[in-house]
Amino acid sequence: MKALVVFFCLSLAMRYSTCVPKQRRTFPEDFIFGVSTASYQIEGAWNLDGKGENIWDYLTHNHVEAIADLSNGDIAADSYHNYLRDVEMLRELGVNAYRFSLSWSRILPTGFANYINKAAIDYYNNLINELLKYNIKPVVTLYHWDLPQKLQELGGFGNPLIADWFEDYARVAFQYFGDRVKFWITINEPKEICLDGYGSTAKAPMLNESGIGEYICAKNLIIAHAKAYHAYSNDFKATQGGVCGITFSVSSAQPLTSSEEDAIALEIHNQGEWAIYSDPIYSKEGGFPKEFSERIALKSLQQGYPRSRLPAYTEEEKDFVRGTSDFFGVNHYSGSLVSAVTSNNFVVPSFNDDVGVSYYTPEEWPRSVSSWLTQMPNSLNITLTRLRDRYDNPEIYITENGWSTYQGLNDDTRVNYMRAAWESALDALDAGINLKGYMAWSLMDNFEWREGYSERFGLYEVDFEDPARTRTPRKSAFVYKQLISTREVDHDYDPDYQSIMTINDS
Numbered sequence: 001m002k003a004l005v006v007f008f009c010l011s012l013a014m015r016y017s018t019c020v021p022k023q024r025r026t027f028p029e030d031f032i033f034g035v036s037t038a039s040y041q042i043e044g045a046w047n048l049d050g051k052g053e054n055i056w057d058y059l060t061h062n063h064v065e066a067i068a069d070l071s072n073g074d075i076a077a078d079s080y081h082n083y084l085r086d087v088e089m090l091r092e093l094g095v096n097a098y099r100f101s102l103s104w105s106r107i108l109p110t111g112f113a114n115y116i117n118k119a120a121i122d123y124y125n126n127l128i129n130e131l132l133k134y135n136i137k138p139v140v141t142l143y144h145w146d147l148p149q150k151l152q153e154l155g156g157f158g159n160p161l162i163a164d165w166f167e168d169y170a171r172v173a174f175q176y177f178g179d180r181v182k183f184w185i186t187i188n189e190p191k192e193i194c195l196d197g198y199g200s201t202a203k204a205p206m207l208n209e210s211g212i213g214e215y216i217c218a219k220n221l222i223i224a225h226a227k228a229y230h231a232y233s234n235d236f237k238a239t240q241g242g243v244c245g246i247t248f249s250v251s252s253a254q255p256l257t258s259s260e261e262d263a264i265a266l267e268i269h270n271q272g273e274w275a276i277y278s279d280p281i282y283s284k285e286g287g288f289p290k291e292f293s294e295r296i297a298l299k300s301l302q303q304g305y306p307r308s309r310l311p312a313y314t315e316e317e318k319d320f321v322r323g324t325s326d327f328f329g330v331n332h333y334s335g336s337l338v339s340a341v342t343s344n345n346f347v348v349p350s351f352n353d354d355v356g357v358s359y360y361t362p363e364e365w366p367r368s369v370s371s372w373l374t375q376m377p378n379s380l381n382i383t384l385t386r387l388r389d390r391y392d393n394p395e396i397y398i399t400e401n402g403w404s405t406y407q408g409l410n411d412d413t414r415v416n417y418m419r420a421a422w423e424s425a426l427d428a429l430d431a432g433i434n435l436k437g438y439m440a441w442s443l444m445d446n447f448e449w450r451e452g453y454s455e456r457f458g459l460y461e462v463d464f465e466d467p468a469r470t471r472t473p474r475k476s477a478f479v480y481k482q483l484i485s486t487r488e489v490d491h492d493y494d495p496d497y498q499s500i501m502t503i504n505d506s
Ligand SMILES: C[C@H]1O[C@@H](Oc2ccc([N+](=O)[O-])cc2)[C@H](O)[C@@H](O)[C@H]1O
Pocket: 038, 041, 188, 189, 192, 249, 250, 251, 331, 333, 334, 372, 400, 441, 448, 449, 457
């Protein structure tokens, strides 16, 4: 009988594909599913209960025109007052992890560890305890771009002393929260901090020290990370038993053609975009990647600089930094095709001129409302494969992945993007990539840096006109809930999804 059914199915398979059972692929039982946010983007309460000023407070208040919709994060999603609702949303989704960041200037209003603000400790304790009540793992980022303004006035990541200041701050966090927080991320996205904030005007502090500032930052920042990592592993890990790592933004890039020139262009792009930050930690050699370093050294000499604009790591610094991460955190969003053919119209000196490649995104790739974010086919798997090959299959967590839309609850483009990302993550798992978790950006709409509230990344929409900052689930929230509960990518959804966003704690 069984044989007959199989024969019947096979004979009809060509015409009626539904007759052939679909291959069911599931995420592993112990896979971490979470969502991410960041302090300045959601908390608000910019000057309440003793919080100090940070670089985004300073920028948005003193250069209003720098933000697309002239807005700021003074209130944002007001998570300082709405954290109980935030945790309720996490329970509606069914996630087992919540990645959020601590506000350095809320905890240490002067930037230094001479004075600890008790109200800030209370706020984060309340949030952490509420998460743990529902078995939601706190994944805590120490630094997500909101440097205390006082430290910026002393040079910020341009000053090598930032490494000491950051270690002191990290120790306070480990000491007050490490009994319950077991997953630490020191720094979010070195590239965006250094290139956007020091090498250009894309983000605060908008220093625009092109071709120099981003490289000084790149070294100081990674040493700061390493100091915090060593503080944790020497003085806290044995008693607290957690892990500590760092998160990079890694886009997906492929060569435009099969030419050798484009293969070289791709490697230089990878080195400049993320490996100048990650090689010092994860490569066997340590220090900055060789080809990119040589390229900047040569260009610097040609431009009349007596030494390279890229400061070198000493052998002692290489040893200090190498191996300082228990996992590889990846923020992955977009992709492009890289080619060696360039217009050579770059500012000199600049990172773009140093990398010297051009980028192309085919018309048919879906576009979000953010200029930098397109949906490249299979992009997550391409990125994860590259990291596996470069760093000998490290433990990887996707700490951000998401899509922007305009205001509104119907977010089919986000649903399409996320389903494609999850299929791509399953491809990576099938290929033996050591992927341990996925955190969607973002739990809710928030202040999207220089784009203000004009670009929305939330699984939950936030009504920024409403003083209560009401949150409402979008279609994508339901689809993510479905993924988490079945661990399978389902391509249907219930049109009545709003009524199904209920809490079902296990
Ligand atoms: C939307 C989130 O973006 C994260 O930052 C970026 C920015 C740019 C790229 N890129 O590929 O060009 C990737 C990630 C950021 O960490 C988060 O706060 C959000 O703003």
